[in-house]
Amino acid sequence: MSQYLSPALHALFVWWFSTGVVIYLDGLPRRTHRWTMLGSTLVLAFSLYGVWYSSGDVSVGGAYAAFTYGLLAWSWIEVSFYLGYVTGPRKETCADGCSGWRHFGHAIMASLWHELAILALAAVVGALTWEQPNQVGLWIFVVLWWMHQSAKLNVFLGVRNLNEEFIPDHVAFLKSFFTKKPMNLLFPFSITLSTVAAVVVFQRAFAVGADGFTVTGNMSVGAMLALAILEHWLLVLPIPSAALWAWGLRSRPAAHECDIEIVAGFLGAGKTTFMRRLLDQANPAQRTVVLVNDFGALGVDATLLRGRGAEVVELPNGCICCSLRKDLSAQLLSMIARYRPARVLIEPSGVADLAALLGVLHGRDLRACVKTLRVSTVVDAGSFLRDYGRMHALLDAQVQLAHAVVINKADLVSAAELRAIEHTLHGLNPLALVVPATYGAVRPGALDALAADPHRDETDAGASEADETAHAPHGHGGHGRLAEAHVHAHVPAALGMTSWSMVLSGTCDPALLDEVLEATAGGAFGEVERVKGIARTRDGWIRFDVAGGRPSMAAFAAREGEEARVVAIGRRVDQHRLQMAFDACASETTV
Numbered sequence: 001m002s003q004y005l006s007p008a009l010h011a012l013f014v015w016w017f018s019t020g021v022v023i024y025l026d027g028l029p030r031r032t033h034r035w036t037m038l039g040s041t042l043v044l045a046f047s048l049y050g051v052w053y054s055s056g057d058v059s060v061g062g063a064y065a066a067f068t069y070g071l072l073a074w075s076w077i078e079v080s081f082y083l084g085y086v087t088g089p090r091k092e093t094c095a096d097g098c099s100g101w102r103h104f105g106h107a108i109m110a111s112l113w114h115e116l117a118i119l120a121l122a123a124v125v126g127a128l129t130w131e132q133p134n135q136v137g138l139w140i141f142v143v144l145w146w147m148h149q150s151a152k153l154n155v156f157l158g159v160r161n162l163n164e165e166f167i168p169d170h171v172a173f174l175k176s177f178f179t180k181k182p183m184n185l186l187f188p189f190s191i192t193l194s195t196v197a198a199v200v201v202f203q204r205a206f207a208v209g210a211d212g213f214t215v216t217g218n219m220s221v222g223a224m225l226a227l228a229i230l231e232h233w234l235l236v237l238p239i240p241s242a243a244l245w246a247w248g249l250r251s252r253p254a255a256h257e258c259d260i261e262i263v264a265g266f267l268g269a270g271k272t273t274f275m276r277r278l279l280d281q282a283n284p285a286q287r288t289v290v291l292v293n294d295f296g297a298l299g300v301d302a303t304l305l306r307g308r309g310a311e312v313v314e315l316p317n318g319c320i321c322c323s324l325r326k327d328l329s330a331q332l333l334s335m336i337a338r339y340r341p342a343r344v345l346i347e348p349s350g351v352a353d354l355a356a357l358l359g360v361l362h363g364r365d366l367r368a369c370v371k372t373l374r375v376s377t378v379v380d381a382g383s384f385l386r387d388y389g390r391m392h393a394l395l396d397a398q399v400q401l402a403h404a405v406v407i408n409k410a411d412l413v414s415a416a417e418l419r420a421i422e423h424t425l426h427g428l429n430p431l432a433l434v435v436p437a438t439y440g441a442v443r444p445g446a447l448d449a450l451a452a453d454p455h456r457d458e459t460d461a462g463a464s465e466a467d468e469t470a471h472a473p474h475g476h477g478g479h480g481r482l483a484e485a486h487v488h489a490h491v492p493a494a495l496g497m498t499s500w501s502m503v504l505s506g507t508c509d510p511a512l513l514d515e516v517l518e519a520t521a522g523g524a525f526g527e528v529e530r531v532k533g534i535a536r537t538r539d540g541w542i543r544f545d546v547a548g549g550r551p552s553m554a555a556f557a558a559r560e561g562e563e564a565r566v567v568a569i570g571r572r573v574d575q576h577r578l579q580m581a582f583d584a585c586a587s588e589t590t591v
């Protein structure tokens with residue numbers, strides 16, 4: 001009996017131990033990876049020699065040796081892939097909307113070099129064992145390749161357990177090719193085919209008259225197939241398989257925690273202005289990263305926030321949530337891994353789905369990185385009462401999800417109007433701190449109470465599946481206000497608005513520009529909610545805006561190589577006429 005059991009136990013141990021070692025080495029600091037890769041390549045050379053050396057040995061020891069060498073050769077494939085050295089030409093996440101053959105094509109490009117390396121190595125192992133009596137090394141390589149392909153396809157098509165905890169941060173982009181669902185149509189075929197193959201191999205081991213080599217070789221290969229089938233089952237059964245390699249995961253550094261502050265608010269309310277204040281008051285010793293997401297192809301906010309001691313990371317075009325959700329989670333993770341910030345300030349676009357953004361931050365991938373979470377919503381005092389009537393769903397969500405509401409542009413309203421706005425906001429969110437501000441400046445110490453309130457509980461509690469369910473009505477545990485607001489908070493993406501942008505060539509005449517801005521605010525080019533831009537004039541750079549229905553211009557300190565540009569956001573915007581109007585502002589062309 002032991003002649004059958006020993007090879008199976010040997011296969012079990014080598015499979016479990018080598019998998020754990022690869023996971024452990026992956027989790028070590030990045031600086032160790034090149035040494036791991038070098039060591040693994042030396043092991044590969046040694047194991048290829050071993051495969052060749054044992055290929056003529058048909059003793060029981062020869063079968064064990066060939067099996068072990070074949071598996072060691074395969075481990076180079078795993079190490080080089082998960083360390084990120086041999087993956088593919090595409091090293092970025094796939095956007096959420098990408099699907100079908102296009103998505104499949106991206107998945108192939110993400111691991112093309114890896115697949116070609118497997119084929120090349122299989123050819124080398126095949127050549128080394130060509131016409132030799134001991135082919136166990138080749139067989140084990142082929143079995144691992146087959147099961148690896150099958151597992152990859154199944155994870156791509158959809159399984160319950162994606163085992164994402166094993167994917168190191170440096171290849172986190174691979175997660176965008178994983179699909180979570182209970183089962184896929186390929187799975188039964190994979191299992192059936194592999195099980196038939198395992199039965200055939202075991203039959204050869206148990207055949208009457210089989211010698212020691214045949215028994216050991218076939219039991220080893222059969223056991224490896226059986227283990228790979230078990231791994232397949234673990235993809236769909238509700239069993240936490242990660243526990244098997246908990247020791248391997250110990251090398252992973254604890255998630256880097258940071259304080260996250262979201263500055264929300266409608267288009268032009270004064271978010272960027274408020275963020276500039278926050279940055280000016282920030283502790284310079286505290287590394288801060290600012291994440292902006294303009295609703296427009298040519299962003300302006302990042303330009304306005306640079307040069308204030310923080311790293312500014314710009315998410316291109318679009319609403320920060322919905323269309324970018326999976327992408328956003330991966331982008332935030334890689335940003336945190338890259339900068340290891342103490343504080344992250346996020347300015348979503350004025351029409352972003354704030355609830356979905358919170359869903360991403362509460363999600364499994366990011367939860368551990370969120371030390372404290374604060375949402376400050378900025379409202380435009382000059383237009384709030386008018387805006388509330390026509391967009392109450394969006395403003396309700398922004399106010400109800402906030403810990404603090406900043407009534408900005410207090411200079412534009414009377415004391416009575418300010419009180420009416422305050423009253424409305426208290427009614428919408430009785431727990432929020434409501435503070436008036438002018439140009440983002442609140443009275444000293446007004447927000448200090450919030451800084452000490454990490455809302456840790458609400459970040460943790462009941463949020464485990466938030467990322468999967470952020471689009472369905474649901475409540476987060478913990479803080480009642482957020483929990484309740486979240487149920488109603490989702491608003492139609494972008495409220496039917498579109499954005500238009502253009503690069504402004506030449507030097508701009510401020511008088512002509514002022515006329516265009518006045519006309520835009522007056523509705524001459526459609527329902528334009530927001531215009532923002534920077535332009536070069538004869539006397540220097542200016543930034544210009546239409547926000548809350550009011551045009552404005554101010555001096556702007558441009559950086560070297562800055563590009564003059566304008567963005568307009570609204571509904572039924574007459575882009576053609578708007579372009580002509582901005583073109584006409586050019587007083588002369590640059591030399």
Ligand SMILES: Nc1nc2c(ncn2[C@@H]2O[C@H](COP(=O)(O)OP(=O)(O)OP(=O)(O)O)[C@@H](O)[C@H]2O)c(=O)[nH]1
Binds near residue numbers: 269349532
């Ligand atoms: N009168 C007045 N204008 C302000 C105040 N705060 C900001 N502004 C102006 O309002 C306009 C919009 O300000 P931003 O800070 O860019 O607004 P935003 O919310 O970041 O805009 P988007 O990112 O486009 O949504 C700019 O022209 C600011 O100078 C204020 O307190 N009073």
